[in-house]
Amino acid sequence: MIVEQKKYLIQPKVLNVHEWLDRKECVVVSGEKDENEFQPVQNTLEDIAYVIYTSGSTGMPKGVMITHKGAVNTIIDINSRCCISEKDAVLALSSLHFDLSVYDIFGILGSGGKVVIPEYSQIKDPEKWLKLMVEEEISVWNTVPAFMEMLVSYMYGKNIPGTEKLRIVLLSGDWIPVTLPKKIYMLFKNTKVFGLGGATEASIWSNIFSIPKEIPKFWISIPYGKPLSNQKYYVLDNHMNDCPDWVPGNLYIAGDGVAKGYINSKELTDRSFITRESNKETIYYTGDVARYWSDGNLEFIGRVDNQIKINGYRVELGEIECALLENDSITNACAMVVRNTIIAVITAKNNILQEDVLAVIKDKLPEYFMPKAIKVWESIPLTVNGKVDRKKIAEVLEKSELFEEKRDEPVVGAMEKAIAEVWKEVLGLKTLSRNDDFFEKGGDSLKAMAVVNELNNKQLSDTKISLVLLFSNSTPKMLAAALEKSKIQSENTDMEEGTI
Incomplete structure (x- = not known):
């Protein structure tokens, strides 16, 4: 426009x-x-x-x-x-x-x-x-x-x-x-x-x-x-x-x-x-x-305070908490930043799925405000003064499965191996599992662009790899699967166009 x-x-x-x-x-x-x-x-x-x-x-x-x-x-x-x-x-x-x-x-x-x-x-x-x-x-x-x-x-x-x-x-x-x-x-x-x-x-x-x-x-x-x-x-x-x-x-x-x-x-x-x-x-x-x-x-x-900035935007975690509490099933909410990752801890009246919560707040918050995970707890820890104990919550989240080392599952297939080799070079790693997340391993937007350029130069697929594709498929396993799926769809389209 x-x-x-x-x-x-x-x-x-x-x-x-x-x-x-x-x-x-x-x-x-x-x-x-x-x-x-x-x-x-x-x-x-x-x-x-x-x-x-x-x-x-x-x-x-x-x-x-x-x-x-x-x-x-x-x-x-x-x-x-x-x-x-x-x-x-x-x-x-x-x-x-x-x-x-x-x-x-x-x-x-x-x-x-x-x-x-x-x-x-x-x-x-x-x-x-x-x-x-x-x-x-x-x-x-x-x-x-x-x-x-x-x-x-x-x-x-x-x-x-x-x-x-x-x-x-x-x-x-x-x-x-x-x-x-x-x-x-x-x-x-x-x-x-x-x-x-x-x-x-x-x-x-x-x-x-x-x-x-x-x-x-x-x-x-x-x-x-x-x-x-x-x-x-x-x-x-x-x-x-x-x-x-x-x-x-x-x-x-x-x-x-x-x-x-x-x-x-x-x-x-x-x-x-x-x-x-x-x-x-x-x-x-x-x-x-x-x-x-x-x-x-x-x-x-x-x-002075603990505001965070994401992509240049000033963000109050309270804004995320407010969006969560608009859900009638959620009784309390606390948004945290742990290892540069936004995580929300909630308490709820009944069983509630993470997917359902994210689906509801997706229309209320910008994409970069969205929590990476929603944790449902029975209660949210409080200090002796009755305030939310953010330090305690952070300690618990640090030890949660969110930040556990992923199973060291070796890459398989030519596509995954090629992707992993590029990632290791850009991130300076000696080893990489097929389930390792690019951004959790030290990647950022600058390194992501370097990966995209190198992978496209290798012409691994007819599909051009974009930053958006990498952001939404941030493990070797996921990215390889996305490229294979795109390749199959392209071949099917070509066959249909060639049918008399």
């Missing part, structure tokens, strides 16, 4: 927030409308532009109220820095409930550019991404770092040169591996890589860092950078005093990007959006720990 808007709404380095809102023009995304029928809506800076939901510690998502001032301020800043114009096109890989998509749509369309939206089946397929990048002359990339890692891994594996049209790479939402920017620069000669950060509660992004082509060897992470225009960061101690340079503290965001709060939730708003007594300024508490370098750059250190 391709969305184009030829009319300029935001001219880089020209319009400010006030001027932008004074323009009474309409973005037509699809269809035709008589200009005489259009009645422009007069907005003010403080009006709510949209409400976007993020995870909540109570298990219920929080609706963040973003103003026109906040969203437009961020868009104008990025468009001005990157000289975004009607000549640009972005490949929109972010879901609409993830605020990177806000920039994809309004940032690019607002400057008259083009938004290219892949089919749903192509969202995790770097081969399809690259095809669209060439065909549609994509000039702007805006994703979490993991997606860019998948792309460059695929290109290096296939020895594919980068397109000269890509000139801006925006990476945010998760840690940026220090080795990634160099790979990007080597493939895409005309590009500039930026790291961005912030919070949903502060209008997409609040900081930016122009990543150099040569990363200093002593860096263990990419700096957060400096605040965007009309935005501020504070690193404060527990007494709300400014921390000196190099001293870690609690991270707060201030300025035009700060949201109005959470919709229909005054208590949560008052807890996170604070008025600082020293200057009466509204600041947002991010829950992050950071420190300032002496050059004014900000370094992100980590989270």
Whole structure:
């Protein structure tokens, strides 16, 4: 799907927030409308532009109220820095409930550019991404770092040169591996890589860092950078005093990007959006720990709480628990992360099957929120204070059959043996069972792409192996079976077509 808007709404380095809102023009995304029928809506800076939901510690998502001032301020800043114009096109890989998509749509369309939206089946397929990048002359990339890692891994594996049209790479939402920017620069000669950060509660992004082509060897992470225009960061101690340079503290965001709060939730708003007594300024508490370098750059250190991040998305385990408890048969639920695996422990009124529980919550949660396993217990352990004893639960799960070494069953057949050899090479293993899970043995999206490239080079089957196929068939036994099944189906189809 391709969305184009030829009319300029935001001219880089020209319009400010006030001027932008004074323009009474309409973005037509699809269809035709008589200009005489259009009645422009007069907005003010403080009006709510949209409400976007993020995870909540109570298990219920929080609706963040973003103003026109906040969203437009961020868009104008990025468009001005990157000289975004009607000549640009972005490949929109972010879901609409993830605020990177806000920039994809309004940032690019607002400057008259083009938004290219892949089919749903192509969202995790770097081969399809690259095809669209060439065909549609994509000039702007805006994703979490993991997606860019998948792309460059695929290109290096296939020895594919980068397109000269890509000139801006925006990476945010998760840690940026220090080795990634160099790979990007080597493939895409005309590009500039930026790291961005912030919070949903502060209008997409609040900081930016122009990543150099040569990363200093002593860096263990990419700096957060400096605040965007009309935005501020504070690193404060527990007494709300400014921390000196190099001293870690609690991270707060201030300025035009700060949201109005959470919709229909005054208590949560008052807890996170604070008025600082020293200057009466509204600041947002991010829950992050950071420190300032002496050059004014900000370094992100980590989270204060035990929130987890999956593919760049901030996830509260309570949100998974809330979805589980919507099932009337479940009386209590606790979601845990053990060995980077989401597991849910539940108690139920009657016998309940894991498949049934997963089927119910599948429609309530994104795919990457889904527990790998549901454990039904008679009761959930509590501490002496009556709180869920997560430490005890984790200890029990660690010893469960979920993490037992799988039976050392040797691979059988030419297909399984070929798959196992590739996996051992990529994962650095000496032995591998036909039941060993690729991801439990140390695999990740980057290594998965290397496996896919190598297996396709070996041409084990007429079926092209994709990341999706590997993710859903993550043992040698399962992947070989899937390829054999596909081969039989293909042969049957050929026979039917040849029948007179």
